[in-house]
Amino acid sequence: MSKYPFNQIEPKWQAFWEDDKTFKVTEDPAYPKDRRAYVLDMFPYPSGAGLHVGHPEGYTATDIYCRYLTMNGYNVLHPMGFDSFGLPAENYAIKTGTHPKITTEKNINRFREQIKSLGFCYDWDREISTHSKEYYRWTQWIFLQLYNRGLAYEAETPINWCPDCKTGLANEEVKDGRCERCGSQVSRKNLRQWILKITAYADRLLEDLEDLEWTDAIKAMQKNWIGRSEGADVIFTIENSSETIKVYTTRPDTLFGATYMVLSPEHPLVETITTDEQRSAVEAYVHAAAMKSDLERTDLAKEKTGVFSGTYAINPVNGAKIPVWIADYVLISYGSGAIMAVPAHDTRDWEFAKEFDLPIIEVLEGGDVQKEAFTEDGIHVNSGFLDGMGKTQAIEAMISWLEERSMGEKTVNYKLRDWIFSRQRYWGEPIPLVHCDTCGTVPVPEDQLPLELPEVSSFTPTGTGESPLAGIDTWVNTTCPVCGKPAKRETNTMPQWAGSCWYYLRFLDPKNTETLASQEAIDYWMPVNLYVGGAEHAVLHLLYARFWHKVLYDLGVVKHKEPFQRLINQGMITSFAYQRSDKSLVPTDEVEETGPDTFIEKSTGEPLERVIAKMSKSLKNVINPDEIIRDFGSDAMRLYEMFMGPLQVSKPWSTSGIAGVHRLLDRIWRLAEQPRSTAEAPKELQKVLHKTIKKVTHDTGLLEFNTAIAQMMICVNEFYKAKEIPLSIWEPFVQLIAPYAPHLAEELWEQLGHAPSIAKSTWPTWDESLTVDEEITVIFQVNGKVRAKVSVALGTGKEELEKMALEHRRIIEWTEGKTIRRVISVPDKLVNIVVSG
RNA sequence: GCGAGAGUGGUGAAAUUGGCAGACACGCUAGACUUAGGAUCUAGUGCCUUAUGGCGUAAGGGUUCAAGUCCCUUCUCUCGCACCA
Numbered sequence: 001m002s003k004y005p006f007n008q009i010e011p012k013w014q015a016f017w018e019d020d021k022t023f024k025v026t027e028d029p030a031y032p033k034d035r036r037a038y039v040l041d042m043f044p045y046p047s048g049a050g051l052h053v054g055h056p057e058g059y060t061a062t063d064i065y066c067r068y069l070t071m072n073g074y075n076v077l078h079p080m081g082f083d084s085f086g087l088p089a090e091n092y093a094i095k096t097g098t099h100p101k102i103t104t105e106k107n108i109n110r111f112r113e114q115i116k117s118l119g120f121c122y123d124w125d126r127e128i129s130t131h132s133k134e135y136y137r138w139t140q141w142i143f144l145q146l147y148n149r150g151l152a153y154e155a156e157t158p159i160n161w162c163p164d165c166k167t168g169l170a171n172e173e174v175k176d177g178r179c180e181r182c183g184s185q186v187s188r189k190n191l192r193q194w195i196l197k198i199t200a201y202a203d204r205l206l207e208d209l210e211d212l213e214w215t216d217a218i219k220a221m222q223k224n225w226i227g228r229s230e231g232a233d234v235i236f237t238i239e240n241s242s243e244t245i246k247v248y249t250t251r252p253d254t255l256f257g258a259t260y261m262v263l264s265p266e267h268p269l270v271e272t273i274t275t276d277e278q279r280s281a282v283e284a285y286v287h288a289a290a291m292k293s294d295l296e297r298t299d300l301a302k303e304k305t306g307v308f309s310g311t312y313a314i315n316p317v318n319g320a321k322i323p324v325w326i327a328d329y330v331l332i333s334y335g336s337g338a339i340m341a342v343p344a345h346d347t348r349d350w351e352f353a354k355e356f357d358l359p360i361i362e363v364l365e366g367g368d369v370q371k372e373a374f375t376e377d378g379i380h381v382n383s384g385f386l387d388g389m390g391k392t393q394a395i396e397a398m399i400s401w402l403e404e405r406s407m408g409e410k411t412v413n414y415k416l417r418d419w420i421f422s423r424q425r426y427w428g429e430p431i432p433l434v435h436c437d438t439c440g441t442v443p444v445p446e447d448q449l450p451l452e453l454p455e456v457s458s459f460t461p462t463g464t465g466e467s468p469l470a471g472i473d474t475w476v477n478t479t480c481p482v483c484g485k486p487a488k489r490e491t492n493t494m495p496q497w498a499g500s501c502w503y504y505l506r507f508l509d510p511k512n513t514e515t516l517a518s519q520e521a522i523d524y525w526m527p528v529n530l531y532v533g534g535a536e537h538a539v540l541h542l543l544y545a546r547f548w549h550k551v552l553y554d555l556g557v558v559k560h561k562e563p564f565q566r567l568i569n570q571g572m573i574t575s576f577a578y579q580r581s582d583k584s585l586v587p588t589d590e591v592e593e594t595g596p597d598t599f600i601e602k603s604t605g606e607p608l609e610r611v612i613a614k615m616s617k618s619l620k621n622v623i624n625p626d627e628i629i630r631d632f633g634s635d636a637m638r639l640y641e642m643f644m645g646p647l648q649v650s651k652p653w654s655t656s657g658i659a660g661v662h663r664l665l666d667r668i669w670r671l672a673e674q675p676r677s678t679a680e681a682p683k684e685l686q687k688v689l690h691k692t693i694k695k696v697t698h699d700t701g702l703l704e705f706n707t708a709i710a711q712m713m714i715c716v717n718e719f720y721k722a723k724e725i726p727l728s729i730w731e732p733f734v735q736l737i738a739p740y741a742p743h744l745a746e747e748l749w750e751q752l753g754h755a756p757s758i759a760k761s762t763w764p765t766w767d768e769s770l771t772v773d774e775e776i777t778v779i780f781q782v783n784g785k786v787r788a789k790v791s792v793a794l795g796t797g798k799e800e801l802e803k804m805a806l807e808h809r810r811i812i813e814w815t816e817g818k819t820i821r822r823v824i825s826v827p828d829k830l831v832n833i834v835v836s837g
Numbered sequence: 838g839c840g841a842g843a844g845u846g847g848u849g850a851a852a853u854u855g856g857c858a859g860a861c862a863c864g865c866u867a868g869a870c871u872u873a874g875g876a877u878c879u880a881g882u883g884c885c886u887u888a889u890g891g892c893g894u895a896a897g898g899g900u901u902c903a904a905g906u907c908c909c910u911u912c913u914c915u916c917g918c919a920c921c922a
Contacts, residue, residue: 176919217841221917224840229921249922262922304920327920334921341922347838348920415921538917576848610848631875643862645850649843650915657849659875660862670877707851710861717861720878779857784903786857824902829856834902 004669006633010743014119022757023078023121027524031075038077038525039066040504040564042533042541045083045496046107048092051114053615053623053641053653058532058570060638061647061703063120065530067739068700070121071763077525078121079507081128082108085136086496087165087181090427093459100427100459104131114625118634119742121759126510130499135506136429137450138516139498142548144432144443145555151197152421154441159420161189166461167423168193170495172225172540191465194422194431194492198547202226202414204561205546213566215648221538227415232399234340234408236261236313238273239321245269245313248335248413251342252402253394255317256383257363258340259353261324262306265289266332273324275310282307282326289328304329304352315340316407317398318384327352335413344369364391419544421495426459426468428493436480436487445481451489467491500541501548504528504563516557527560535569542567568703571650573641575621577613580606585613587620612652623653635741636662642705642740661709665744667716668737672748674724681726688718689729690770696736697763705740712737727752732764780805781832782814798825805831 017023039062044055059080066078089100089107108129115122128135146152160169162179168191173180198205206226209219231250238245245261263270265286274282285307306327313324329348330339343353343360350373353360360369363383367374380386385401386394402408422431432444432451444451454475456468469491470476480487502516508525509517542564549563578591578599592602599608615622628637639661645651681689692715699708715733719725725733731752738745738758749758772794778801780788788810792801802825805811811833818835825831 215841217916220841224918227918227921231922247922251922329920329922331921339922346922348922351920413921415918535916643849651849654849654863657863662875663877664862666877706849707861710851713861777857781856781903784856789857822902824856826856830903832856832902 004633004666004744006635006665006743007630009747010117010119010634013743013746014116016746016756017119017121018116018124020757021125022759023123024125025075025077025123027521028075035073036075036077036525037066037069037530038504038528039069039530040078040507040528040532041080042531042537043081043083043500043503044111045086045088046104046111047088048103048107050107050110051625053573053625053628054534054570055115056118056625056637057573057641057647058534059115059118059120060641061568061570061705062530062532063118063638064642064700064705064739065703066121067742067759068763070759071735071738071761073762077507078123079126079128079510080115080120080122080124081126081503081507082111082130083496083500083503084108084129084131085428085494085499087167087425087427090425090459091165093427094461101131104129104427117629118625118638121742126507128503128506128510130503131427133450133452134511134513136499138506139429139494139502140432140444140449140451141446141516142502142552143429143494143498144446144449146196146548146551147433147443149551149554151200151551153195153197154192155195156190156192157195157420158188158190159193160186161191162186165425166463167425168420168465170420170497170540171417172419172543189465191424193420194490196419196421196547198419198543199414199416201547201550202228202416204550205416205543208546208550208561212562212564214564215567215569218535218538218542218567218569222543225416225539225543229413229415231411231413232395232402232408233336233411234316234402235406236316236340238324239312239314241273241311243269243272245324245338246336247338247340248411249340251345251391251395252398252408253380253383253386253389253391254342254345254363255315255340255398256380256386257342257344257361258315258320258322259343259359259361260322260341261313262327262330262339262341262352263309263324264330264332264337265326265328267326267330267337269338270309270326273309273311274326278308278310282309285326292328304348304355306352306356308356316402316405323358325352325356333417334415343373345374347373347375349373419547421498422492423495424465424467425461425493426453426456428495429453429498430469431490431492431494433490434478434480434487435490436483436485438485439480439482439487441490442480442482442487448481453493467493469493497541497544501545502552504531504545505552505558522558526558527562528564529566531564531567532570533567534572538569568648570647571645572614573623573644574612574650574652575615575619575623576610576652576654577619577621578608579611580608585611585619587618589620615653623655628655628658632658632662633665633743635665635744639665639709639740643709645706647703647705664709664713664716665741667720668741668744668748671716671719671725671730672751676727676730676752677724678728679726681729682722685718685722685725685729687770687773688715689732690766691715693732693736693764693766694768694771697766700739709740712740734758735761735764776828778828779830780808780811781830782811783834784832787811787814794828796827798827801825801827801831805833 041059041062066076069076084104089104092103093100160174162169162184164182164184174186177186179186206228209222229250231248232252234247236245306325309324309326311324312321315322341349343349344362345364362369363380364378365381366376366378377391380389380394386397399410430451430453434442436442454472456472459468476489478487478489505517508521512518552558553561578586586601590602591599599610601608636658640658643661692711695711696708734745734748745758746756774794775791776794777789778792779786788808802823815835820835822834
């Protein structure tokens with residue numbers, strides 16, 4: 001057993017920090033703006049499963065960074081809270097009859113305890129939970145501001161419906177046609193909805209990404225999700241009708257090649273323009289399309305289907321008569337739900353034209369349009385006034401031509417849809433609106449907020465599209481705040497994303513009863529300097545929160561356009577799994593290691609390959625942080641998660657790896673048992689210390705914790721070679737490890753006779769002259785191959801090095817009888833001699 | 838299909854501006870020591886080779902005195918989007 005008594009040290013210092021309120025932070029005006037830092041973790045949903053090894057990864061990273069900043073003289077805001085409304089607690093309530101508030105608060109207590117057991121420097125006085133009424137009062141208040149600005153509207157619209165969760169979902173919550181949460185196939189259902197007009201902010205959400213310090217990957221995901229495209233609306237007239245069809249196209253230059261049109265089956269004109277001969281076929285097709293789920297519609301992507309409406313439209317540019325088809329490859333939700341089809345230059349239209357034998361007319365040269373669609377740039381042909389032009393020029397020319405004749409105009413379209421904001425469930429913020437027969441929809445007056453979630457006897461969703469709240473007559477029936485007549489409350493609740501849209505603001509001033517956060521607190525801390533969390537929120541939470549923030553900006557509540565200046569996504573912690581030759585996976589407890597990196601399945605003896613997989617219950621490869629902390633201590637846990645590799649990449653957990661960092665802590669502990677002298681330290685020890693201070697300072701600032709830890713290991717290895725470590729070396733070293741292994745560092749700091757806390761001590765500085773070696777190794781190469789290594793004084797001149805190389809015995813051997821063509825001499829690095837013959 | 842990222846020992850990984858590939862750690866091997874522990878300490882450990890030496894950063898090509906790093910082609914994997922006109 002190791003000597004290092006982490007199980008005594010760690011609880012001791014956690015209790016100290018708690019009683020001492022060591023990490024309480026205030027808006028101290030003595031710190032100038034550039035000495036304040038707001039470092040935020042994505043707060044967790046307090047699930048029944050407790051903390052996962054993935055949570056401490058990001059939390060440890062920010063904790064180290066915050067402690068480092070504090071020691072460097074920053075005032076650091078580092079809060080933690082809980083995203084505590086949501087479906088899992090409610091589903092559990094349905095199963096067991098336990099109120100979600102009870103299970104949620106129990107889970108929060110467990111989470112808080114687990115988080116505290118890792119020794120993080122959160123200011124717990126600022127803890128918030130989104131389900132508390134003091135918090136959701138302001139979530140509701142923000143909703144009312146959105147409503148008052150016309151950014152929340154009610155509509156009867158087909159939405160994504162999850163039959164298992166019995167609620168509507170936002171587009172962002174649907175993955176591959178399935179519910180992101182439970183995996184059930186999502187169907188479409190017509191429901192009365194509250195919708196937020198996020199599309200009104202599409203351009204700003206796109207433009208303001210520019211100045212953010214986020215990874216290009218996340219920016220790209222948001223850009224793709226917003227999906228801005230420039231093109232033109234074109235108006236087509238219909239033969240023998242006064243109706244017109246408006247289409248959106250990004251390629252107005254190909255208008256001469258439009259040989260047919262397509263309406264989405266849901267398009268309002270379908271009924272009007274269908275001819276009597278085609279009516280039964282069209283109705284059957286429209287009905288069949290409505291029956292298909294989104295998944296089926298996309299799954300059948302290879303086979304294009306459609307039906308002719310019987311009607312013809314007139315191509316505005318050349319008067320050509322072209323058939324109008326109905327097909328479900330055109331989506332009602334994008335553009336105008338109708339397209340002009342240019343099979344020669346669009347892959348989808350080409351496939352459809354081949355399927356139904358429609359004409360393909362080439363209007364850009366460069367491909368063979370009978371064989372496949374040509375979608376690249378080329379010279380226009382068969383295109384009247386566009387002939388001879390390239391794509392860009394032709395697009396402009398066509399738009400002008402259309403605009404002059406009022407047949408179309410330049411337009412911008414987005415893939416982003418408005419945000420379906422209501423959920424037909426219980427455990428969420430009630431939407432603070434009242435429906436009055438006389439006054440219509442009326443907001444609950446702000447001074448009556450929070451509109452509290454009532455007690456219910458059954459949490460079971462009705463499944464009819466009404467929330468369980470609809471069944472509570474005493475709550476639903478109210479009076480209209482305007483006219484005082486009987487009225488009914490809105491019974492939908494808000495989605496889980498609502499609470500997390502603005503929690504970073506509440507942390508600034510969590511107890512304020514007058515406003516969501518005081519102006520002073522907002523001005524003191526905002527924006528968030530560093531935000532760390534999982535990449536799974538790349539579009540959902542991060543897009544929604546940015547949207548709300550911009551609304552608050554327009555209201556004058558915040559003064560920065562963006563909430564999160566810098567964003568880092570930590571990589572996932574994966575686990576090893578074992579794979580049979582047929583690629584099926586074997587649970588870890590049925591695997592035996594028979595040699596280095598060779599594994600067999602116990603029951604069959606079949607050889608297995610070790611692969612990397614997500615942790616999952618079924619593979620029995622889930623790591624429980626509580627057990628790791630029990631066996632190795634939280635300092636070891638923190639250190640290991642940071643030592644595994646770069647923060648941003650995903651990496652597999654290996655329990656033997658944690659033994660390595662535990663050994664480091666044990667070695668440090670044993671060094672501490674040495675007597676400490678005040679004698680001047682030998683030069684070699686000074687040098688290793690100063691190199692370590694430099695490297696750890698640099699790497700910690702860049703969140704490159706793995707290499708900082710490696711340097712501390714090198715330093716400890718050097719310490720073991722020395723007879724003794726004088727105080728002047730030991731003390732700064734203890735400070736260097738403080739952000740990484742805070743419990744051990746506090747204990748050692750106390751041993752050194754200092755009053756706690758080391759977290760408030762000043763970060764050590766290094767002497768640059770002690771970080772460079774006077775003697776360095778220079779390599780001599782012949783034709784780029786290393787042939788000799790010599791030790792020379794730092795800064796030895798180019799010519800001198802060259803001379804040394806040419807006179808070196810080994811170099812002479814390699815160059816003898818050959819012609820020296822060239823000599824490259826780089827001081828402090830190398831000499832390369834190029835020879836031939 | 839489109840977009841983004843990645844591919845380095847048995848394993849996790851290092852490698853400012855192109856300049857000794859594999860730091861540090863796990864694992865393994867040998868030795869020492871012992872309070873037989875989840876010890877500890879020391880040394881070794883990319884591959885081939887008897888040393889000299891040769892080969893090595895997914896594959897192939899290029900630029901360069903010099904390439905893990907820059908350029909081109911290809912392959913594989915991960916993530917995101919996916920009939921968005």
